[in-house]
Amino acid sequence: MAPEPNSTQAPSSPFLAAIYDPATAFFERTLLRPHREYLVTELDGAVLDIGAGTGAMFPYFDAVADASTEFHATEPDPHMRQQATEKANAQTTPIRIESAPAEALPYDDATFDVVIASMVFCTIPDVESAVSEIGRVLKPGGELRFFEHVIDDGWRARVQSALAPLWKRLAGGCHLTRQTGSRLVADRSFDIVEINRLNLGVTPVRPFVRGRLRKRSAGPTR
Secondary structure, eight states: OOOOOOGGGOOOOHHHHHHHHHHHHHHHHTTSHHHHHHHTTTOOEEEEEETOTTTTTHHHHHHHOOTTEEEEEEOOOHHHHHHHHHHHHTSSSOEEEEOOOTTSOOSOTTOEEEEEEESOTTTOSOHHHHHHHHHHHEEEEEEEEEEEEOOOSHHHHHHHHHHHHHHHHHTTTOOSSOOHHHHHHTOTTEEEEEEEEEOOSBTTBOOEEEEEEEEOSSOOOO
């Protein structure tokens, strides 16, 4: 089992939680829909949604659920988690939500067939620990599926870097300059199934990376 989460470090963003769904509703209906659908394509077995936020993925889980699927989620922010719980209760499919951060997942080794990360790595304080935990709770051959915004190139990157300190304070700890795709594919615990860079979004939240990694059956070669 992972170490117990440190509750004193739990994020708390009541304002962001209150405005998040209204502020993103248009983008959820249009730009984001096909990418969320990508994350749930041919799901099977035990599924974990890390950093579920207000539960944006939950209706997509409901749409693909069958007797072979079981859904879990984590969300450390209590205000986001309250909304996620309400959204989960409105679905037909049971979704068990835990308060743990991604760096200390409260599950046994090799519990999940799929871990989904959807616009969450930008807010995780310790990315290295989170990736390690995801690898720990995934079964050998299990998949990490992700959809994340990352730093851009050229003038857009300069804009992101300039806005980053203020953005982080206003957007619940969101980092505009993360290189999440590069970090994930470099991890030797995983093989790349596919990864794509998408010129999607509006600066400063652009571009995105989307992909799937498969946990290796044996540990990485030293």
